Amino acid sequence: MRGAGARVSVSAIVHATESEERVLGALAEMLGVDAGAAGRLATRGHFGNRIVTVSATVTGAGAAAALRAVRGALAWPSREAAVADVRRRIRGGSLHVRLDKQGIVRGRAELGGMPGGGGDVVVQVGVRAVRGDDAAEAIAGALLQ
Helix, strand or coil: CCCCHHEEEEEEEEEECCCCCHHHHHHHHCCCCCCCCCCEEEEECCCEEEEEEEEEEEEEHHHHHHHHHHHHHHCCCCCCHHHHHHHHHECCEEEEEEEEEHHHCCCCCCCCCCCCCCCCEHHHHHHHCCCCCHHHHHHHHEEEE
């Protein structure tokens, strides 16, 4: 599976203290998200603060860019280590990785949701294998290209 055969779903929560345009611009730059086509769901937090969830599905060249960003965040010493890590992270045929949103805004793909990895301010990226018998092998192969 090449980047063109991949489908990447991206979603991010944008809080009232953040610039939605800046976050969308960073998602476009690093993960190939078409800011104009991104879905938006606006709501209010417990204290009335505005919260917007933006989401998009990226295919083709955009998916290839997203795969490069995910690969950069996941440092693997070998293909075997990559497949093992992907197997650990795969759910329902999709790889789910949480990237630090602030890192993406700064131009760096970094894992989030772990100690030292950005807490709850993250972007979620799910990579689905479009074809292939073994989703983990296909996804790891796409990430390693």
